[in-house]
Amino acid sequence: MSTEQAVAQAAAHAPTAGEYIKHHLQHMQLNFALEPVKQTKMVDFSLFNADSLFFSVTLGALACLIMWAAARRATAGVPGRFQAMVEFLVEFVDGQARGLIHNEKSLKAASPIALTVFMWIFFMNAMDMLPVDLLPWMWEGAVGQHSPYAYMRIVPTADLSAAFGMALGVLLVCVYYNIKMKGLGGWGHELISAPFGAHLAIAPINLGMQIIEFSSKTISHGMRLFGNMFAGELVFMLIAMLGGAWKGFAGLYIGLGVAHIAAGSIWAIFHILVITLQAFIFMMLTLIYISQAHTKH
DSSP states (O other): OOHHHHHHHHHHHSOOHHHHHHHHTOOOEEETTSOBOOOOSSSOTTEEEHHHHHHHHHHHHHHHHHHHHHHHHOOSSSOOHHHHHHHHHHHHHHHHHHHHOOOHHHHHHHHHHHHHHHHHHHHHHHGGGSOTTHHHHHHHHHHOTTOTTOOOOOOGGGSHHHHHHHHHHHHHHHHHHHHHHHHHHHHHHHHHHTTTOSOGGGHHHHHHHHHHHHHHHHHHHHHHHHHHHHHHHHHHHHHHHHHHTOOSSSHHHHHHHHHHHHHHHHHHHHHHHHHHHHHHHHHHHHHHHHHHHTOOO
16 A cells, blocks of 8 residues: 555544544543443533543642642751742742731631642643643553543543532632631621611612622632633644644645644643643632631621
8 A cells, every 4th residue: 555545544534623623522421330421411410520530639639749748858958949949839829818818717728728729720730731632542542442431631620510610619618718707697697788788678689699799709710710721722622633634745734734833832832821820810719709708798
């Protein structure tokens, strides 16, 4: 078989652009019997995205392990590079927390929460820097191309359920601090008296406004992270398709290859900023919402 025939045969069996993107946007979804299923409804609690769950738990454990290793290796003398980097990060996050939360008891938990959130989301976002096809290709080779398990997305924060899960976690922390700082009765009174005043006639309106406020904070918190990371992942897929169009050393294909390398490099450099910025924004909003829970209306 000639080279031209081999290229033509490979092209005939290659997925189309739409099929490529559809395959890479499909999660490995399992039911609670660990059987592969596909989501057919907008909201379905009978299944879960196994890939997002695996990578989020693994990367969260890795972030905790790194911080634990830094604490174990800390010395009172001149710090090494690793210790200096961790100390800078801890002091930076603690400074942000102290600028927003002025209760010393709350800071003992709020600062570690903020640091954990930043590290965890940074590590999950950083998975986007791996080649978009690398781990899915390795997994597909392990389980078989046509296996119902042959799906994998490696960026948990590009999964709407994972991003909303983290936002709901922050909401629960805020509810805890509202009750802790104001008491259950005090917070309940605030829910029906703010923002329009403590009048029985407008208590339902106040309660409705409070529900809208908490809901909008949670939704925007999760959607901001998900939207930015999903868009970044999709751009990497589109750039990968430029390289997939390579068919030989013809003028057009050489141009596509150069564009593939240039666009991938530029977007990867820019995406380092996006990865860090989104982790920082999520952390700062977490601190702001916790500080608001300390404010009495």
